[in-house]
Amino acid sequence: MKQDINVYMQELGIKARKASSTLAAVESKTKNDALHAIADKLIANTETLKTENAKDLEAGKAKGLDNAMLDRLALTDASIKQMAEGLRQIAALADPVGEINDLNYMPSGIQVGQMRVPLGVIGIIYESRPNVTADAAALCLKSGNATILRGGSEAIHSNKAVAQCIQDGLKEAGLPSECVQVVEVTDREAVGELLRLKDYVDVIIPRGGKGLIERVSNDSLIPVIKHLDGICHVYIDDDADKEKSLKVTFNSKSQRYGTCNTLETLLVAKSRASEILPELHSLFVEEGVELRGCEQTQQIIDCSPASEEDWQTEYLAPILAIKVVADLDEAIQHINTYSSQHTESIITQDITKTRRFMREVDSASVMVNASTRFADGFEYGLGAEIGISTDKLHARGPVGLIGLTSLKYVVFGDGHIRQ
Template sequence: MDIAAYMAEIGQQARAAASEVARSTTAVRNHALLATANELDAARSELAEANAKDLRDGEQRGLDKAMLDRLELTPERIDTMIEGLRQVATLPDPVGEITDMTYRPSGIQVGKMRVPLGVIGIIYESRPNVTVEAASLCLKSGNAAILRGGSESIHSNQAIAQCLAKGLAEAGLPETAVQVIKTTDRAAVGELITMPEHVDVIVPRGGKGLIERISRDAKVPVIKHLDGVCHVYIDSHADPEKAIRVAVNAKTQRYGTCNTMETLLVDAEIAKDILPMLASEFVAKGVELRGCDRTRGVIEASVAVEGDWEAEYLAPILAVRVVDGLDGAIEHINRYSSQHTDSIITENYTRARRFLTEVDSASVMVNASTRFADGFEYGLGAEIGISTDKIHARGPVGLEGLTSQKYVVFGDGHIRT
């Protein structure tokens, strides 16, 4: 197979489909989403068969249990995919929204219209349900999509792709509006991220290695998420009850998510009082504590080394550091944070305000758990990912992140003088 030629064809088809999708009405795009949901429902046995093939292949290739679990399309997961499509159909259409329309002194009327980006390339790993999620968000926002899933889920993804193609066709949209790459050859990714003439933006989802590689090699803008090294800072003016509740939730509600707290910062003024209470909660939940010298002067903890301040454990391990007030906390966060999500616990107005302003992260919070950093919790309706970039989209990225704005100008024969 000539991968370059195959990908160029995929790209050309996507570009052509993108203008049809962009022109389509809200009703037509919602029709495609709902029709795909029905197709998935009708194809449960085909999906199960394709998935069983991936699982068998995966076992033979020696994939570990966690990987095989993520790969599995249980009936409940198929339900979730169907439900997800129906939910995306109910979201407001971001395309065509006109804002900020004002008259200028020249007499022209100027505003901005929200428009699709065009063609979105999405590269992801084992979970086949991402195929549906990504396709639905791209389609809803008026874009064409090129999807490249993990090689281990190729049969599941192709079975899902057939449902998408049927759903698109039922709504009168081109089947090429969503294309799932048919080859597992890695060269296809290399082509996908270097076709600016056919692809407007790449969204990689997966491990840090994958995302770094893609960012380095891409010739197309990338909306990406690297680390989630999130902090909670407990200020001396914190309400201790709120502080403990939020810190425990931020660490232990789920260990493996990017918005989980990885380092707890405690104001030196209250370290002696609050650390023992925190430690007993964390120890009871089986969290290993790694502390700085001052922390270890108050509670039992293993030694935190420099690497711990940079670590995204995604595990029941927590780094704990005693800092000198708000300045110490901000200095630590702006040095070690991955600029994902950081929260201050305080009752002090001025300190809350300074934290919000001076911490340079995608989400900054007061008296709330970092676990809230999520498209659904923020009311975006859906989430294609969380961006740790500053350009274009920052923080949870919903439908709006898959769109752009163009200027619209109304005149009545106006000329510039």
């Protein structure tokens, strides 16, 4: 059986590599036609998608999946429409492939520039959200990459049904169906094989919980674009505007609790703590947010004590850790020690401290006077995102179409030789 899975995955890899050559060279119109055709197929096959999805939901219930998981697994008329709409939005984005930057003449007489090209073959490993199948495939397709998709086994019927729509759409646009392949083996060993296909797969993108991402990064022989935690900070500086402080802090924590760009630890300059913390306390208590403070915080407001562990925790829940700091130096030091390098924001009116915070905080997104909740591909104008990277190499922060491409050098000469 293990041997069969090995052969099966190798074949997917070989086919994907072959399809990627075709896909790298096709014109934008063909890719956009395919995206629209896939969207049409999804709408036209709404009933089939729901029937197949019902099988997964039933099995999921029998298996005892909790309501949140069943919710993410469910396909409805509305979610199918949304999937189709997402594909049309990606079709409307500019195609980054083939663009040549900075074509310059060199002293030797040759012209040198860089052309944006697809990465090649992308492996996506995700949990039981069938909409990721369409969404990830579309971003990879638009950026000229072939994709191998491996979704959670709980969504296998739904994923296969979505995959059928994708393949019909590709065919209608005249593209090889191997541009997007769904792994149909639910055995966990298939993931292991995918992570070892380094001759055929150029990058792995895991999407899901921390457990999945850690497992994938540890086992992969292929480079991984990933995001682990989102331990995001807001720092209210001595020179912060009070209204902006309250507004941005409240929004960063409360606009949504379960997202990676949600505020988890608030830092407040000592000089402003007794003025601002009581007002924040009222706002958050009314909202039902539990506050955990350092000793100085506890002297100002009524809250539970924060321990060392709190500074290291991504709550993903209505809980906020608060620490009073002496100044910007201590704030930056705390952030660069405990942050997961996702997103941090300073609230200040002072330009010098803004400059320092922007330069010295080593995170994927660094903000001034703005909610951490803005750290998102749509809000950054990328049109869509395949994920948010907390790595430094290749892509950092929200990853859109550009993050799924690379640059190769192009050189134009006229018989030029090196002296």
